[in-house]
Amino acid sequence: MHDFLKANRAELIARCRVKVAQRAPPGMPENELEHGITVFLEQLIKTLQVEQTAHPMLSRKVSGPTGGGKPALSEIGESAAQHGKELLLHGFTVEEVVHDYGDLCQAITDLAFEQGATIEIDEFRTLNRCLDNAIANAVTEFGYQHDFVVADRQADALNERLGFFAHELRNLLCTATLALSVIKQGNVGLSGATGAVLDRALIGLANLIDRSLAEVRMTAGMPLQNRLFSLANFIAELKLSASLEAQAKGCALTVSAVDPLLAIDADRDLLLSAVGNLLQNAFKFTHAHSEVTLNAYAVADRILIDVEDHCGGLPPGDAEKMFLPFTQSGEDKSGLGLGLSISRRSVEANDGILSVRNVPDTGCVFTIDLPRHSLPIPSSATGAPSDRLVALD
Template identity: 50%
Template sequence: MLDFLTQNRVEIVERCRLRVAGRRAPKATGHELERGIPLFLDQLIETLRLRLASNPDLAGAATQHGGNLMSEGFTVAQVVHDYGDLCQAVADLAVERGAPIEPEDFRTLTRCLDDAIADAVTEFFRLHEIDRTTEDRERQGIFAHELRNLLNSASLAFDVLKSGRVGANGATGGVLERSLTGLRSLIERSLTEVRLEAGIVQRERIDVRRLLEEIEVTASLGANAKGVAFSVELPATNELAVEADPQLLSALVINLVQNAVKFTHPAGHVAVSARATPERVLLDVADECGGLPPGAAESLFRPFQQGGKDRSGLGLGLTIARRSVEASGGEIRVRDVPGTGCVFTVELPRAP
């Protein structure tokens, strides 16, 4: 069996590629066809060689194979289906060559396939848990760091105000106000993430016009404090209603507006607008941050990524925003306007 696989490697790879390419689900990718199939076969050959030699390195090699597959970006579904297609390609070729696989050889082959799949899946989930634990610890550490900074700023400002040496309407009062606003945003963002993790999503009909009018009041105060103009533009007649979770949608829009104000240059302008198509409602939040660095738009929605020089904040807001939109059946995207700013667009299903 080992000789058959080694001598017919090229033919087996091509046959397996044809089977995988014609598969309905999971849909084959170019990387899977070009890189994945040969890699799967080579790992199968190595596993078979070690098993036949009763080599004690078999377990370690299998674990390494699983890690290699994950690092290549293959999913569990791709691994399981591709190994199955590989087995079928081997069996078909053996029959056509008049060299049917003996029962004992076939049992050995299937055991190797089973072991390869099981070890790959086990390693996938082990590495996934490591990544998740590392990310959770990093998130908690950054959360605690920002919480401490905001509390320190608020406490210092309050102590100065309490002494009576300055008035509440001056710069110190502004520091206290910004610190409290930051604390509220931090807590709201954390609560939103908890709801998403728990799968607590309750869709209902939401009047977007009313939602934006309510947000406009508080958003204008924050923008004015920074010297940024803020406006909301709504169509005169169209009814703007969506099917979404009200708490998630409100937190989403507030987060986008706060980000826009935060990164917009003083004397700049943040504009929120809404429009409707027969099936969707689109919300645009346009800022004047000056534009994104090259390639930043693609990574902006990843955890711990930020697009501006101001590094305060968790870098999680846009990641949570995307999850909030997707939980309501919508999508979010960003368009860079070089030299001017960014336009974030939220698309949600229109309510009947």
């Protein structure tokens, strides 16, 4: 068999290259990888030659023992491991690693059949042993390298996010510290401009921490804490905190009246963070001395919460890109670019939908769409038991 392989070496390699090229990712060089089939074919020939000598077991130094072994124990193991690494770097999948060696086996059997060449049973067993060890080592190394790549990417992403968070936290804390230091000197009061700076910094810190906690809950997959709560009370709580942001920004906040019977069945903290992020985003981009509006109302079996600003309208492009993590489309690049992404995930976790509508030359409207519920109807008003619940979803 080794004479057959040496005589047909070029033809076998050419057939394998054709098959590899059909699976290769775009931009893959035509030349075979350094530790690929060419090297394996030479090692297979060497193994077969040694097995024809008086010391056939020495071939294991080239091919490795039956059943596999560590890459360092054989020449095939070492080169196959390098080949697995190369295939990963060039964008191949683990399935293609296996196919790469299977191509040579098929090429050998096809060509032997075409030429009427005979392959002895022992020689075929040697071929299978070499292929088995090569595939095992290549796939193992491919897996190791793939894990390293994934771990590196995750570490880089985590470091980037922590870096952004620490940067924003430091800036807000520094601003608050400086403002407090000036106020402590007694030259300015809390009600003046310096007090407003302190207010803005503290509000920013609270929003940053709330947003980060919401992201941690979403990422960790913590179970939702659903409960039925009043939409009116929910909006009233948001109005209280948003009023401080409106004062700090120097713009008006308008909040609509809410039907006292409307209710939401959701994780209140996540939803509070989601709407809070939308309001913070609105105050950040709305024009100075303009208006931010918070509306909550029911349409059929849905409850809608709108946050509208006067930012001048969305920039050209796909509005959906605004919801991607670390995306900032406005001129103000402060913040992490995570607020809208976290808001959408929080809303969707509560069976809701978060969308945006552009109002050209005016602003934009973010809408949270949730299932509609109603609070228990008081027994004094209906004569019904106080625990009666009307649910429209």
